[in-house]
Amino acid sequence: MSKTKTTTSNLKINIIFFGNTKHSEIGAKIVNTIFPISLFVTISDSPIALLAKKLGKPSIETKILEKTTIEEIAKYEPDFLVVEDYGLILPNILLKLPRIASLNIHHSLLPKYRGPSPAPAAILNGDLVSGVSIIQIITTVDAGSILAQKKYPLIPGETTDSLLTKLNDMGGKLMVSVIKQYLKHSIKPIPQDLKKATYTKHLTREDGYFNISNPPSPEILDRMIRAYYPWPGAWTRFRPLGSNGQAKIVKFYPGGMIQMEGKKVIPMQDFLNGYPDFPLKKSITLDK
Incomplete structure (x- = not known):
């Protein structure tokens, strides 16, 4: 099996990227430019699946994270799992695989707008400022410690499509910064304040x-x-x-x-x- 190994500060790392959408492709490209991704996990015919083929990288295309899928991912001996616009909750057995961390790019300034639709919620509520958070992934959705955040002032006429384009670009760059901090052993996780948490839902x-x-x-x-x-x-x-x-x-x-x-x-x-x-x-x- 072919693995892509990234060397930074004399440390070889394997990154597994989970994503499905055209917006997550933005972040994937940014991360892959600095830290070549070893494996993409996505659904069939998604923008991420097409990106993997374009880059000549291996991918697992599935809608269910079954035992056999997790075993296949484990063969890559991941150091990081990076999740962006994936849509599935990673089971605890999968979260335990990476040697260093499981990380998520979330499109809000957590703990505000946990859940699957933070970008639409920000626009619907008339927020003037949105942003992106990089968090550790734990079993409770979007509740992991915050590793980095960056604000983004919404512009007049902002749509969910345009907002996600900008937040995924910011998120990809912020993820690169967070990975570098991990490799330098300088990361400082900040627990979320549960009392300030708000939630979004799956849109229909x-x-x-x-x-x-x-x-x-x-x-x-x-x-x-x-x-x-x-x-x-x-x-x-x-x-x-x-x-x-x-x-x-x-x-x-x-x-x-x-x-x-x-x-x-x-x-x-x-x-x-x-x-x-x-x-x-x-x-x-x-x-x-």
Whole structure:
């Protein structure tokens, strides 16, 4: 079996990277540039799986961390496990594998916004500042000691997509710094304050829905559009004139764009001109 061994300060290390999304690919590339990754663990046909093939690196593609998968990972004799946008909870037997540490890139300033959707939560709540944390992974999700943090001021019009792009870039660079500190034996873990912990949830398609008869305020709708982009999207149901009473799904996009079910995405003003009976005509925020 071929292993990639990184030598820093006369120490050979093996890094196993866990991730699935296009955003985690950003962090993986940054880490791999400084500390070549030995093995990628992901799902089939993910951006991380494609990255592994492009780099000529081995990968394990699976949706379940079974005993045989863990045994295969153990063959690489990992020094670090690095997790970013992976989506699965690592079992304790896996967390015990690395010689040095199991590390996670989390997209919030912990202990705020533990859980799977910190970036959408920051936008939905109107936060002015977000950030990224590098933490030790323990059996309690997102509760490990903080190893490094960096703040990021949200810009006007920030979406979950743009925010995750920036936070994963920051997180990759911060992870490199943390690994270097470990190798220099200068890392200083800081326990999280449980009393300050807040939590996020797994998003569903219904989270993006609002009743057109009782819509949110323009400010809240704007946050929903940006927080739920690209998924699950902010959407409602509308019965336009001439539709024989059949409700159509209307989806909202950042930048003042909108889409009627079965139609193309068009500017909001064009939509309002075409559907003068649209109930939100007087209250919609036209983000430009």
